[in-house]
Amino acid sequence: MAAETKNPEARYFIAKCANIASLKKCCVSGIWACRDRTNSQEQPRTILSQGLQEGRVVLIFSVNNCHGWHGYCEMIDRPGDYEPDDKEEKGQVDGESGETIQWHYFRVVWKYLFLSEFSEQCVPFTETEFLLPDGAPVNKSRNWQELTPSIGERMCRLVEKLYSELTLKRKEKENEKTAQRPPPFLESDDCGSVNDYWASVVEKVERELGRVHLACPFGSQRYNLDGPESDIDVFIVYQADTASLLGFNPPKQTIKNSDRERCDYTILELHRYCELLCGGDPRCMETLYLNQSTVIHSSPQWRQLTQLAPLMLTRQCLDKYLRDAQGSNGVKQYRKWCDENPGHSDLPAKINKLCYIIIRLLQNARDVVKKGPIRVFREEGSEERRVILSVRRGELTASQVLQNIHSLQEEIDKGRDDLTTDSPASSVEKWLLQQRYCNFTENFPLAKKNE
Numbered sequence: 001m002a003a004e005t006k007n008p009e010a011r012y013f014i015a016k017c018a019n020i021a022s023l024k025k026c027c028v029s030g031i032w033a034c035r036d037r038t039n040s041q042e043q044p045r046t047i048l049s050q051g052l053q054e055g056r057v058v059l060i061f062s063v064n065n066c067h068g069w070h071g072y073c074e075m076i077d078r079p080g081d082y083e084p085d086d087k088e089e090k091g092q093v094d095g096e097s098g099e100t101i102q103w104h105y106f107r108v109v110w111k112y113l114f115l116s117e118f119s120e121q122c123v124p125f126t127e128t129e130f131l132l133p134d135g136a137p138v139n140k141s142r143n144w145q146e147l148t149p150s151i152g153e154r155m156c157r158l159v160e161k162l163y164s165e166l167t168l169k170r171k172e173k174e175n176e177k178t179a180q181r182p183p184p185f186l187e188s189d190d191c192g193s194v195n196d197y198w199a200s201v202v203e204k205v206e207r208e209l210g211r212v213h214l215a216c217p218f219g220s221q222r223y224n225l226d227g228p229e230s231d232i233d234v235f236i237v238y239q240a241d242t243a244s245l246l247g248f249n250p251p252k253q254t255i256k257n258s259d260r261e262r263c264d265y266t267i268l269e270l271h272r273y274c275e276l277l278c279g280g281d282p283r284c285m286e287t288l289y290l291n292q293s294t295v296i297h298s299s300p301q302w303r304q305l306t307q308l309a310p311l312m313l314t315r316q317c318l319d320k321y322l323r324d325a326q327g328s329n330g331v332k333q334y335r336k337w338c339d340e341n342p343g344h345s346d347l348p349a350k351i352n353k354l355c356y357i358i359i360r361l362l363q364n365a366r367d368v369v370k371k372g373p374i375r376v377f378r379e380e381g382s383e384e385r386r387v388i389l390s391v392r393r394g395e396l397t398a399s400q401v402l403q404n405i406h407s408l409q410e411e412i413d414k415g416r417d418d419l420t421t422d423s424p425a426s427s428v429e430k431w432l433l434q435q436r437y438c439n440f441t442e443n444f445p446l447a448k449k450n451e
Contacts, residue, residue: 009054009055009056010055010056010057010058010149010152010153011051011054011055011056011057011058011146011149011152012058012059012060012146012147012148012149012151012152012153012155012156013047013048013051013057013058013059013060013144013145013146013147014059014060014062014138014141014142014143014144014145014147015032015059015060015061015062015143015144016061016062016063016064016142016143017061017062017063017064017070018063018064019063019064020063020066020115020120022063023061023063023070023115024115026108027110027113027115027116030107030108030109030110031082031084031105031106031107031108032059032073032105032106032107032108033079033103033104033105033106034048034079034103034104034106034144035101035102035103035104036102036104044079044143044144045078045079045080045104047144047146048075048078048079048106048144049078049079051075052075052077052078053078056074056075057074057075058072058073058074058111058152058156059072059073059074059075059108060072060147060152060155060156060159061073061113062122062125062139063122066120066122067122067124067125067139068122068123068124068125069122069123069125069128069155069158069159070113070114070115070120070122071110071111071112071113071114071115071159072110072111072112072155072156072159073108073109073110073111073113074108074109074111075106075107075108076106076107076108076109077105077106077107078106079104079105079106080104080105080106081106082105082106082107083105084105111156112156112159112160112163114162114163114166117163117166117167118163118166118170121162121166123155123158123159123162125137125138125139127158128154128155128158131151131154131155132151138151138155184257184258184263185204185255185257185265185267186201186204186234186257186263186265194232197232198215198232198296198297201215201234201236201265202215202236202296202297205236205238205267206238209238209240209251209255209267209269210238210239210240210241210244210251210269211238211239211241211299211439212236212237212238212297212299213237213238213239213270213298213299213301213302213435214235214236214237214287214295214297214298214299214302215234215235215236215295215296215297215298216235216236216287216290216294216295216296216297216298217232217233217234217235217294217296218233218234218235218266218283219231219233219264221233221294222235222286222290222294222376222377223360223376223377223378223388224291224294224377224378224379224380224385225360225378225385225388225389225392231263231264232263233264233265234263234264234265234266234267235265235266235283235287236265236266236267236268237267237268237269237270237273237287237302238267238268238269238270239269239270239435239439240269240270241439241443242436242439242440242443242444243443245436251269252269253268253269253271253272254266254267254268254269254272255267268284270432270435271432274428274429274431274432277312277424277428278423278424278425278428279316279320280312280314280316280317280318280319280320281320282317282320282321282324282361282364285309285312285317285374286364286374286376288305288306288308288309288312288374289306289309289372289373289374289375289376290376290377291376291377293377294376294377301431301434301435301438304431305428305431308424308427308428308431309372309373309374310371310372311424311427312424313368313371313372313374313419313420314419314420314421314422314423314424315416315419315420315421316421316423317368318365318368318369318412318416318419321361321362321364321365321368322361322365322412324361325357325358325361325362325365329354330354330357330358330361331358331405333354334351334354334355334358334401334402334405337351338398338402344398345397345398345399346394346397346398347394347396347397347398347401349394352391352392352393352394353392355391355401355405356388356391356392358405359387359388359391359401359404359405359408360388362405362408362409362412363375363384363388363408364376365408365412366408366411366412368419369411369412369414369415369416369418369419370415371418371419387404391404
């Protein structure tokens with residue numbers, strides 16, 4: 001919030017606020033109010049209206065018991081010109097006299113307000129202690145007291161100065177954090193072909209981390225649901241060499257992009273990947289059922305692991321799918337939206353995307369119940385792909401989406417009890433140890449010679 005207030009026609013008034021909650025409400029709504037005083041010849045609404053008619057009216061705010069000035073705004077309505085939507089706000093009962101308080105509402109535009117950026121920060125009263133002609137503290141002024149233009153402008157400059165200082169300090173802290181943050185492992189590449197980018201990614205991982213067993217996209221590309229606007233989302237499983245595992249600098253088990261990076265990537269060391277796989281993690285389990293067209297790179301040993309895919313279709317895997325689909329970021333969130341928007345047939349884009357993810361997860365959960373195979377890649381012309389794209393494009397009503405969700409859940413409920421609860425851990429561990437052994441003998445050939 002920034003604006004200059006050097007117009008000599010401006011009139012300045014003190015506005016006192018009962019509490020921070022009231023100030024927050026005004027910050028959001030842009031609505032403030034005044035009320036008539038008893039036994040007073042000049043009412044605030046009359047003085048403020050006159051000031052607005054002559055030029056600009058600036059209100060400098062303080063909050064009771066906060067000991068400072070929280071910002072300033074300008075009036076854009078005369079008091080009483082704005083009618084609140086909430087009829088109960090128009091008249092409130094005074095707790096002492098029992099009389100109805102009549103409020104006169106008007107709209108304001110905030111120029112500087114610390115609350116919006118810097119919480120309850122404010123210009124201390126001590127900085128305006130002796131501005132009044134008689135040397136009295138400005139904060140002792142009553143509500144709606146008018147200030148001279150010179151004092152009003154000076155107070156506004158103090159607010160602007162502190163606001164600029166706080167903004168600069170925040171920027172410096174952000175720069176310090178940025179400087180301390182390690183550079184991203186993978187950078188998004190706007191140049192060259194997609195194939196060239198993937199080749200550079202695989203080459204970098206093998207050079208700096210270890211052998212790549214799998215490189216593939218995740219997200220919409222994995223499911224054949226991507227569009228022209230879809231980004232490249234990278235998923236890689238690598239194997240750290242023996243020296244790294246046994247040395248002083250053990251490898252990172254997971255490398256992910258930060259929220260500030262443009263490229264989405266997840267890089268898992270083989271141990272962490274196998275751990276997630278045995279735990280029924282859907283994203284890892286789906287890598288055993290990838291369509292060959294979405295596999296960028298895979299090792300011969302990886303193709304051996306895919307033979308264990310049927311062992312992953314367990315109750316634990318199903319529960320993970322259902323937790324993602326039905327939890328607070330899934331069906332529960334969709335039902336909450338429906339409850340808050342009764343009678344709405346059309347869904348907003350954000351809810352369509354939510355439902356698109358829910359249905360995709362439930363489709364694959366149904367595949368688990370049917371004991372596979374998991375149809376990760378939605379074939380062109382398939383019913384699964386048609387339904388998902390219809391949801392994402394907003395072609396289904398709220399009730400039609402809910403009907404699709406119910407239908408999938410019914411199919412899942414019918415077969416969930418037939419799934420095994422046996423863990424695939426022993427089979428996966430055997431494969432993992434074989435990879436470790438092969439790498440160990442490659443790095444330390446004398447160990448194999450002395451067997």
